[in-house]
Amino acid sequence: SFVLTQPPSVSVAPGKTARITCGGSNIGGKSVHWYQRKSGQAPVVVFYSDPDRPSGIPERFSVSNSGNTATLTISRVEAGDEADFYCQVWDSGDDNVVFGGGTKLTVL
Amino acid sequence: QLHLQESGPGLVKPSETLSLTCTVSGGSILTPYYWGWIRQPPGKGLEWIGSIYYSGITYYNQSLKSRVTISVDTSKMHFSVNLRSVTAADTAIYYCARQHQGVAARPSWFDPWGQGIVVTVSS
Numbered sequence: 443s444f445v446l447t448q449p450p451s452v453s454v455a456p457g458k459t460a461r462i463t464c465g466g467s468n469i470g471g472k473s474v475h476w477y478q479r480k481s482g483q484a485p486v487v488v489f490y491s492d493p494d495r496p497s498g499i500p501e502r503f504s505v506s507n508s509g510n511t512a513t514l515t516i517s518r519v520e521a522g523d524e525a526d527f528y529c530q531v532w533d534s535g536d537d538n539v540v541f542g543g544g545t546k547l548t549v550l
Numbered sequence: 551q552l553h554l555q556e557s558g559p560g561l562v563k564p565s566e567t568l569s570l571t572c573t574v575s576g577g578s579i580l581t582p583y584y585w586g587w588i589r590q591p592p593g594k595g596l597e598w599i600g601s602i603y604y605s606g607i608t609y610y611n612q613s614l615k616s617r618v619t620i621s622v623d624t625s626k627m628h629f630s631v632n633l634r635s636v637t638a639a640d641t642a643i644y645y646c647a648r649q650h651q652g653v654a655a656r657p658s659w660f661d662p663w664g665q666g667i668v669v670t671v672s673s
Contacts, residue, residue, distance in 0.1 A: 483666050537656075
């Protein structure tokens with residue numbers, strides 16, 4: 443079965459850049475979706491099908507996907523960005539939705 | 551704006567069946583989307599349970615497939631999940647969400663999500 447690997451935590455100072463990776467075999471050939479889950483709230487999609495950003499998501503958020511790694515980059519990090527982030531793909535081999543284990547973003 | 555709301559018991563006894571319903575409002579369930587269930591156990595990440603197309607086509611997490619049934623009632627604008635023979639490991643926040651179609655009309659990303667419902671399995 444397809445596995446997505448994320449670092450458990452990323453810490454960054456306000457105003458700096460945070461990079462959250464999502465590793466998977468040839469993930470560059472898949473559409474990757476990203477979710478942000480703030481404490482006590484439901485997840486919200488911040489990117490779908492890699493480059494598509496829903497309205498309301500700041501342009502400070504961007505993504506890249508190549509080879510075995512997809513990356514969510516958050517520029518000029520703010521305290522309000524603190525949350526758990528999850529990547530997700532559809533695994534056509536097993537007809538399964540697969541989530542990464544999640545990354546806790548801490549703003550120092 | 552589409553809104554999803556989970557409902558059901560917050561406490562289920564071990565070995566019994568967990569039954570939850572997701573009511574869709576602000577839009578129709580009879581649209582070309584999937585409707586999915588996802589859960590998050592305490593201290594853990596998101597786990598997909600399964601998804602159903604409005605026509606009734608279903609996809610299930612292989613690890614839960616033997617215990618899960620998802621159904622849709624288009625007349626009542628809701629879809630449901632039944633999880634049989636539950637144990638403490640099934641304790642989680644359960645979310646429902648609309649799931650968009652991706653490549654080859656397969657399930658893709660989830661948006662929007664319901665607020666979630668906490669379900670505890672305990673005697």
